[in-house]
Amino acid sequence: MKTVTIKQHSKSPIDLEAIQKIAGNENLTEDEIFPFPTFVIARSGLNRNHSDITPEGQKAAAQDWIGKAILFRDHESSSSNQIGRIYDAWTEDRDGETVTYGKGFGVFTDDHRDIYKRIENRIHSEMSCAYEIVKSVCSECGADLIGNSRMECPQGHIIGKDAHARDLEFLPDHISFVGRPGVEGAGLVSSEDQTKWMKAFTVIGETPQEIEDNLKTLQRDAEDGREFRVWAQDEFTKWYTMSNLEAQSDDVITLAEKLTVKEMITLGRIEKERFHEVMPTGKQVCETPPAETKVSDDGEISLETISNAVKG
Numbered sequence: 001m002k003t004v005t006i007k008q009h010s011k012s013p014i015d016l017e018a019i020q021k022i023a024g025n026e027n028l029t030e031d032e033i034f035p036f037p038t039f040v041i042a043r044s045g046l047n048r049n050h051s052d053i054t055p056e057g058q059k060a061a062a063q064d065w066i067g068k069a070i071l072f073r074d075h076e077s078s079s080s081n082q083i084g085r086i087y088d089a090w091t092e093d094r095d096g097e098t099v100t101y102g103k104g105f106g107v108f109t110d111d112h113r114d115i116y117k118r119i120e121n122r123i124h125s126e127m128s129c130a131y132e133i134v135k136s137v138c139s140e141c142g143a144d145l146i147g148n149s150r151m152e153c154p155q156g157h158i159i160g161k162d163a164h165a166r167d168l169e170f171l172p173d174h175i176s177f178v179g180r181p182g183v184e185g186a187g188l189v190s191s192e193d194q195t196k197w198m199k200a201f202t203v204i205g206e207t208p209q210e211i212e213d214n215l216k217t218l219q220r221d222a223e224d225g226r227e228f229r230v231w232a233q234d235e236f237t238k239w240y241t242m243s244n245l246e247a248q249s250d251d252v253i254t255l256a257e258k259l260t261v262k263e264m265i266t267l268g269r270i271e272k273e274r275f276h277e278v279m280p281t282g283k284q285v286c287e288t289p290p291a292e293t294k295v296s297d298d299g300e301i302s303l304e305t306i307s308n309a310v311k312g
Contacts, residue, residue, distance in 0.1 A: 014030065014033060014035045014103075014105065015087065015088060015103075016028075016029075016030060016033075018087045018088060019033060019087050019105045021087075022066070022067055022085055022087045022105075023085075023105075023107070028107070032107055032108055033105050033106070033107060033108070034084070034105065034106040034107070034108055034112070034116040034120075035103075035104075035105055036070065036084055036103065036104035036105065036106065036119070038101055038102070038103050039101070039102055039103075039104070039127060039175070040099055040100065040101060040102075041065055041086075041089060041100040041101065041102045041129050041172075041175065042058050042099070042100040042129060043058075043097055043098065043099040043100070044058065044097045044098045044099075045097050046164055050151075050159050050160035050164045050165060051136070051151075051159075051164055051165040051166070051167055052139070052164060052165065052166050052167065053100075053167050053170075054098075054166055054167060054168055055091075055093070055097075055098035056168060057167050057168050057169055057170055058091050058098050058099075058100045059091050059098070060169065061100075061131070061169075061170055061171070061172055062089050062090055062091050062100055063089065064171065064172045065086050065089035065100070065102055065172045066086055066087060066088065066089055067085060067086065067087075068085065068086050068172050068173065068174050068175065069082045069084075069085055069174045069175075070082070070083055070084035070085060070086065070104050070106070070174070070175055070176070071083070071174055071175070071176035071177070072115055072124075072176070072177050073176070073177070074176060074177075074178050074179060075128065075130055075174070075176045075178070076176075077174070083106050083112055083115055083116075084104045084105055084106035084107075085104060085105065085106075086102045086103065086104045086175070087103055087104065087105055088102065088103040089101065089102040089103075102175070104175075119177075124177050126177065126178050126179070127175055127176065127177055127178065128175065128176055128177075128178045129172075129174075129175045129176075130173045130174050130175070130176065131170040131171060131172050131173050132170060132171040132173055133145075133149070133150040133167060133169075133170050134168075134169035134170055134171060135167075135168045135169040135170075136150045136151075136165045136166060136167045136168060136169075136170075137165070137166050137168060138153040138155065138157050138159070138163050138165070138166075139163045139164045139165070139166050140153070140155075140157045140162065140163040141153065141155045141157060141163075143155050145159070145165055150165070151165055228261060229261050229264075232261045232264040232265050232268070233253075233256045233257075233264055235264070235265070235268045236256050236259070236264040236265070236267060236268040236271070237249075237252050237253060237256055238268075239268050239269075239271035239272040239275060240252050240255075240267070240268070240271045242271070242275050243271040243272075243274045243275045244271075
C-alpha cells in the first residue's frame, strides 16, 4: 500500500444529505458535525515516493474515496483512531496537472472534540493518503511493476534512481494525519495560498541548485528585513517619546508594532523635527529663567518640570 502526503484547504459549505447517507443516520444535524477543511487527496507529478499518481488513475478512483476513513494517528488502522469519513471527492485539471479533492466530516463526541479543535486551529495539519496499487508501470520502459509494493521493474530499471512508478489503477483505502509529511510544504492552507505557493516556488527556480541559491537569498533578505524593522522601531519610539513626554513607554511600543517600517520611518522623522523645533538653543537656555522645579516626596522630578524646561 502506498501513502502520499496531501494538503487541506479552507472550509466550504457541507452537503448534509450526503453526510447523512455516509453516516447511515438521516437524523444527523449540522450542529453534530465537524466539517473537515477540503483537502487534496492526490495530484499528478513525481512525488517523494518516486511515483506519479496519473490523471487517468485519479479520475478512475475519485468516487471510490467516498466513504473511506479519516485516521488521526499516522495510518494506525484501528476503530479508535477513526475520526471521520470522506463524503465527497472529485478531480480537477489545473496548471498542467490533475488534482483529486475531497471533503470529510466527523461527528462531535467527548473523545473527538479536543482533536477537532486542534485540527481547526492547525495544530495538526499534515495529511497522507493510502491506496492499494492495482496497476503501475515503469516510467522508462512501460513494463508492469511487480513485487509486493509494485515497485520492481522486470527490465531492471531501479525505481527511485533511473525511473519512477506511474500508478495507473489503484484502490483507495484511507487518509490519515501524519507527523512528518512526505511532500515539502504540505499543510493546512487555503486554495488561494496553495496556488500562490506553487507559483512562487516556480519563480524561485527550476533546478535544485537554483532553488537552494535563491532560497538562501530570500532567507538573507528576510533576516535583513527583520533587522531593519528593529532599527526603525527603535528610532520611532525614541523620537516619539522625546517629543511626547506624557506618552507611556508601553503604549508607544504597542503603537510601533502596528505600524509598517515605512510609517515608522516617516513618523520618526516628523517627531525628530518636532523635538528639535521645541528644543531650546544654547542662547535660549541662557536667556530663559530657570523653571520651578517640582520634586515629589520620593525625590523624583515631575514630568511637568521637564516639559516646561524643554518648552522654555
